[in-house]
Amino acid sequence: MTKLSVNINKIAVVRNSRGGNLPDVVRAALDCERFGAQGITVHPRPDARHIRYSDVRDLKKVLTTEFNIEGNPIPSFRELVLEVRPAQVTLVPDAENAITSNAGWNTVKYRDFLREVTAEFQAGGIRVSIFVDPVAEMVAGAKECGADRVELYTEAYARDFAAGRERAIEPYVRAAEEARRCGLGLNAGHDLNLENLRYFVERIPWTDEVSIGHALICDALYYGLENTVRLYRRELTF
């Protein structure tokens, strides 16, 4: 069954908007776990606009589910991840000024770099997932880099879903089949929500994990955090 990792970046956005510690991201993460999240994802960005490095350290001390840290492996990020040793690190090629992640890695062009980083994290006992567009060549490239998993960047799937879900899922099925052929684990994330989630995992049931933040935290405003985490879990349980 596909696991749900809740991305709590947006809880930190609200906290940072006022200073102080409301809402408390550690408490929110523990509550997500209590409500059924099977993992917690954070994406500390270089400008610390939401999750801070200190949050990552605090979370590691108390989380009991799978901790997934996403980010661009710049030197400070590499040091942090090696210090904290989460269960999983997801390598994302995010530009400093991007509003959010907007592309997967070119695993062919950056193979040497990704190989080095992957080996470094794995030597620290950390599973490595590489964020890629739904392109078979990029999935196979991630395998060449030594990754354990890929995370398929689902922005295009989410965007095109309303216009025709069969067409929107096609490249993802092909990329996921390539991951399975290569022996790579499979994660997915970005803009997944209560409308598009079930169809994704119905069509690609070997998806190991989805990480969901923006839509889930928005839904929580209407349904409450507990109900919302349960609603997302329900979409993954069939």
Ligand SMILES: CC(=O)[C@@H](O)[C@H](O)COP(=O)(O)O
């Ligand atoms: C890799 C990925 O798709 C997510 O980390 C997403 O980028 C969320 O990050 P933000 O919350 O900073 O938009």
Ligand SMILES: NCC(=O)COP(=O)(O)O
């Ligand atoms: N890896 C994707 C993630 O953590 C959450 O992305 P989003 O749901 O905030 O778009």
